[in-house]
Amino acid sequence: MGNLKELYQEVILDHNRSPRNFREIADTPHHAEGHNPLCGDNITVWVELDGDVISDASFIGNGCAISKASASLMTQAVKGKRVSEAKELFKSFQKLVTGRVSPEESKDLLGKLILFAGVSQFPVRVKCASLSWHTMNAALEDAAEPVTTE
Numbered sequence: 001m002g003n004l005k006e007l008y009q010e011v012i013l014d015h016n017r018s019p020r021n022f023r024e025i026a027d028t029p030h031h032a033e034g035h036n037p038l039c040g041d042n043i044t045v046w047v048e049l050d051g052d053v054i055s056d057a058s059f060i061g062n063g064c065a066i067s068k069a070s071a072s073l074m075t076q077a078v079k080g081k082r083v084s085e086a087k088e089l090f091k092s093f094q095k096l097v098t099g100r101v102s103p104e105e106s107k108d109l110l111g112k113l114i115l116f117a118g119v120s121q122f123p124v125r126v127k128c129a130s131l132s133w134h135t136m137n138a139a140l141e142d143a144a145e146p147v148t149t150e
């Protein structure tokens with residue numbers, strides 16, 4: 001367990017320090033804002049669609065290390081996926097961080113994202129980890145209202 005914990009921290013810290021896809025996508029209509037008032041995380045997510053494929057995904061935001069690392073890893077995970085696949089990922093990620101499936105069960109689908117399994121023990125952190133996913137989902141649906149975890 002020690003090694004997994006270290007790896008978990010290392011990946012989270014790395015993505016927090018240098019988040020991937022941390023930029024705006026200027027030309028896409030698909031974007032949404034998300035807020036997690038409990039922790040103070042704020043995020044905007046952009047997705048660019050090519051037919052039903054997510055050709056690009058990005059975010060800008062400020063918040064805790066978990067929310068930022070989760071958003072960073074999410075943009076990497078959904079890029080190149082079909083919208084339906086991204087929504088499946090979202091569902092599986094939700095199940096993982098709420099402790100409804102084990103990391104072993106979700107490993108094949110979620111890959112690196114199983115590192116967030118540890119947050120299931122901390123309800124506040126579940127919201128930090130899932131904020132970006134809820135926001136991406138809203139971006140895909142062109143939601144006008146900001147997403148809030150409350």
Ligand code: ZN
Pocket residue numbers: 036039040041063064065066067127128
């Ligand atoms: Zn947070």
